[in-house]
Amino acid sequence: MAVKLLGIWQSPFVLRVKLALSLKGVEYEYIEDDILNKSSMLLQYNPVYKKVPVLVHNGKPMAESLVILEYIDEIWKNHPLLPEDPFEKARSRFWAKFVDDKFVPMIIRMLRITSDQKDNAAKETREILKTLEGSLDPNKPFPEDKSLSFMDIAIVWVGYYTQMLEKMLDVKLLDDENTPLLNTWFRVVLNLQVIKECLPPFDKLLTHYTNFHERHTTAS
Amino acid sequence: MGTSSSEIKLLGTAASPFVNRVQFVLSLKSIEYEYIDENLACKSELLLKSNPVYQKVPVLIHENKPPLPESLIIIEYLDEIYPDVHPILPSDPLIRADNRFWANYIDTKVFPLYEELRKTPEKEGKEAIKKQIMEVSQLLEEAFLKFSDGKPYFGGDKIGYLDVVLGCFLGWTKFVEKHNEFMIFDEVKTPKLLEWTKRIWSHEALKDAIPGSETLMNFYMMLMKYKPPRAA
Numbered sequence: 001m002a003v004k005l006l007g008i009w010q011s012p013f014v015l016r017v018k019l020a021l022s023l024k025g026v027e028y029e030y031i032e033d034d035i036l037n038k039s040s041m042l043l044q045y046n047p048v049y050k051k052v053p054v055l056v057h058n059g060k061p062m063a064e065s066l067v068i069l070e071y072i073d074e075i076w077k078n079h080p081l082l083p084e085d086p087f088e089k090a091r092s093r094f095w096a097k098f099v100d101d102k103f104v105p106m107i108i109r110m111l112r113i114t115s116d117q118k119d120n121a122a123k124e125t126r127e128i129l130k131t132l133e134g135s136l137d138p139n140k141p142f143p144e145d146k147s148l149s150f151m152d153i154a155i156v157w158v159g160y161y162t163q164m165l166e167k168m169l170d171v172k173l174l175d176d177e178n179t180p181l182l183n184t185w186f187r188v189v190l191n192l193q194v195i196k197e198c199l200p201p202f203d204k205l206l207t208h209y210t211n212f213h214e215r216h217t218t219a220s
Numbered sequence: 221m222g223t224s225s226s227e228i229k230l231l232g233t234a235a236s237p238f239v240n241r242v243q244f245v246l247s248l249k250s251i252e253y254e255y256i257d258e259n260l261a262c263k264s265e266l267l268l269k270s271n272p273v274y275q276k277v278p279v280l281i282h283e284n285k286p287p288l289p290e291s292l293i294i295i296e297y298l299d300e301i302y303p304d305v306h307p308i309l310p311s312d313p314l315i316r317a318d319n320r321f322w323a324n325y326i327d328t329k330v331f332p333l334y335e336e337l338r339k340t341p342e343k344e345g346k347e348a349i350k351k352q353i354m355e356v357s358q359l360l361e362e363a364f365l366k367f368s369d370g371k372p373y374f375g376g377d378k379i380g381y382l383d384v385v386l387g388c389f390l391g392w393t394k395f396v397e398k399h400n401e402f403m404i405f406d407e408v409k410t411p412k413l414l415e416w417t418k419r420i421w422s423h424e425a426l427k428d429a430i431p432g433s434e435t436l437m438n439f440y441m442m443l444m445k446y447k448p449p450r451a452a
Contacts, residue, residue, distance in 0.1 A: 048325060048359070060314055067320045074313040086300035087285050093293050098273060131273060 003028035006042060006054040009200050010208055012157035013065035014053040018198045019153040020069050023145075024076040066096055069150060081150040095135040096154035102128045103158055110165050111209060112216040122171040125162070126178050132158065133182040142188045152189060159186030160199060168210050228253035231267055231279040231287075233260055234431050235439035237331065238291040239278040241388035243429040245295050248306045248379060261442055292323055295384065309381050322363055323385045329356045330389050334396050338443065341452040350402050354409070360386065361410040368412070372419055379423065387420040388430075395436045 005021065005028050007014030021028050033042055033052050045054045045061035054061050055068045057075070062068055073081045082089050106125050113121050132155070143152050159182075162173045174183045189195060230246070230253050232239030246253055258267050258277050270279045270287035280288045280297070288294055299308045309316055333356065337349045367374040367382060374382035393404050405414045420426055431439075 048321075057314075062314070062317045062321065064321050064324055067317050067324065070320065071313055071317040074316070086297055087282075087288070089300070090288055090293050090297040091286075093296070094288070094290055097290065097293070134273075 001027065001029040002058055004031060004056040005029070006031050006033050006045065006056070007052045008033055010205060011052060012161060015157050015198055015200070016065045016153055017053045017055060017068050017072070019148070019156075019195065020072045020081060022194055022198055023079050023081070023148055023153070024072065025078070026072070026076055066093075066100070066154065069154070073150065079146070081148075081153070083149070092149065092151040092154075095132070095151055098132070098135075099155055099158060102131070107161060107165070110169065111213055113169065113213075114217055118169050118171055122169075122173060125165075125173050126175060129158075129162070129173065129179050129182060133179045136181050136185055138181055142185060143192070145192050145194045148189075148192070148194065156186070156189050156195060159183075159190055160202075161205075162186075164202065164205050164209060167206055168213060227283055229256055229281040230254070231256045231258055231270060231281070232277045233258050233439075234435050235391075236277055237388040237392055238276075240391070240429045240431065241291045241384055242278045242280065242294050242298075244379075244384045244388060244426050245298050245308055247425040247429060248308070248384075249298065249302050250305055251298070251302060261446060292327070292385070295381070306378070308375075308384060310375070318367075319381045322367075322382055326360075326382075326385050326389075330386070331392070334389075334392060337396065337400060338440075339447070339449045341449045346400065350400065353396075353404055354402075357404050357410050357413065361413045364413050364416060368416075373416070379425070383416075383420065387426060390417055390420060391430045391432075391436055393417075395433060395440070399440075 003021070003026055005014070005017055007017070007030065009032060018030075031041070042050060042052065042054065045056060046052075046063045049063060051063065053065055053068060054063050055071070056062075057071075062071060069081065082092055103125075106121070106128060110118075110121055110125070135151070135155075143149065159174070165171070166173050174186065176183055190199070228246070228251060230239070230242060232242070232255060234257070243255075256266070258264060260277070263275060267277065267279065268275055270281065271277075271289040274289055276289065278289070278291055278294060280294045282288070282297075282301070288297060295308060309319060333349060333353050337346060337353070340346050340349055363382075364374060367380075368376065371377050373379050374386070379387075397404050405417055407414055421430065
């Protein structure tokens, strides 16, 4: 097939690419990468980082989820993801990058957090989420399937993975007093058809990361 | 055909390679702008209000639009509002994606490794980081060969995106080399990049924006004071 996506089921970065391809109705072959054995296809296609997602289009590979999203938007012109206005485009890119810069290291930290440190980490996470809420325009209607944008698909996974962390660590992250608009936004967007179809199963995700957490916090 | 200086303001500091990067692009596109110097040890109200999320420079203020931070985002924005003079990004989507990938790589590796080198007190640790830095420049040499395809710049005949994204670090690269007594770009391992650095240093549009060693030393001293090395 002309389009192949190399990924792992639990990766939110792979999810971003799946959503973009899905919204534009692009047919693709999905290849689940075996990260324990780092398949030779991955080493060939992403020798710099050896990470997924990797999109291969007509034999040409590319990596980095946000870079891939921009490429997809430039090749397939239907259902444009980025706004046309240069400033709004820049704004979308800024918030997508913010999530990667701030939220990703926080999740990585949470997945290894010990019980004595988790309340502090939870507090910092709530602050990051509060900042993220600032990206939303309270006067704008919530997105629907047909209006999902670059920024929406770059951010939506944060709500899902945060819910997973709340259950896993028994902490409050999506506090309705702290981030009422963001919480509602997540509830609405995570319930959209095209999003639901691409999300990894919640229980499977919770089990996977609970095991990960146990492995990394038990004394060896 | 310049733009009036009130249209574009740039908040910056001379020693910041990320600010220099934006200055390169403004210069290449012949865009006039008002430069507002920031003292990072004592950030102004304007900076704190303009970039509440990161409180960092550069920040671009265009007309009466909200301020825009993050150098790579600013560069893409400038390329979109002034597309006709010296386009920075290539037009082919695949080459654009490749450019963006390497820009991301450069930003996760180059300056963070220089900072890591500065913060590491012990000799062994420093040697390990120097080794990493040289591995990065090796990869960048390969990338240069691919992108330049025999021409003088990453962008081909003219300065392009990666020339600007990597070129802004040349002042610091020289400083780090001298301070740590090793070569980051050299004739043996990275001959093409070494030639490229000389082209960038002498380019009309760029040379005024590359900070001198005194500016860098002052900034280095400030970093040593406010973000001291780890205890040995």
